[in-house]
Amino acid sequence: MNTKTTRKRLLDIAAVIAMQNTDIRLAYNEKDDSTDTNKDAAHFLKYKEKRVGRDIELYAFMAKMSSDISALVDFLDEVIIPLNLHDSIAAYAIEVWGIELLPEEHWEEWKDLFKKEE
Numbered sequence: 001m002n003t004k005t006t007r008k009r010l011l012d013i014a015a016v017i018a019m020q021n022t023d024i025r026l027a028y029n030e031k032d033d034s035t036d037t038n039k040d041a042a043h044f045l046k047y048k049e050k051r052v053g054r055d056i057e058l059y060a061f062m063a064k065m066s067s068d069i070s071a072l073v074d075f076l077d078e079v080i081i082p083l084n085l086h087d088s089i090a091a092y093a094i095e096v097w098g099i100e101l102l103p104e105e106h107w108e109e110w111k112d113l114f115k116k117e118e
Contacts, residue, residue, distance in 0.1 A: 006068055007059075013075075013093050017045060024046065027041075027043070028043050032051035054078065067101075068097070073113075076091075
């Protein structure tokens with residue numbers, strides 16, 4: 001997948017997260033812990049005005065340098081799991097995306113990453 005497509009899909013997922021959670025919003029060009037301008041920052045999620053995860057554009061770049069699946073694992077680990085979004089539309093979108101990318105023999109292991117620990 002190309003970087004623009006990866007970036008768009010991740011931005012769409014981040015937008016869904018923000019639309020479904022009143023404490024979460026999609027920020028752009030802001031400092032990590034305030035609404036002050038930071039031109040070095042791109043799009044990222046904020047939970048109660050604190051940064052969660054990396055810039056979406058950085059995840060897309062990481063996907064280009066390694067693979068989409070590794071960027072999805074990082075997004076899962078840095079955004080979905082810390083925000084406890086296991087049962088969300090965003091988590092499902094990432095799960096389906098991973099299945100599109102992985103060989104069938106890895107699907108069950110991939111799906112296991114989305115199960116909430118008791």
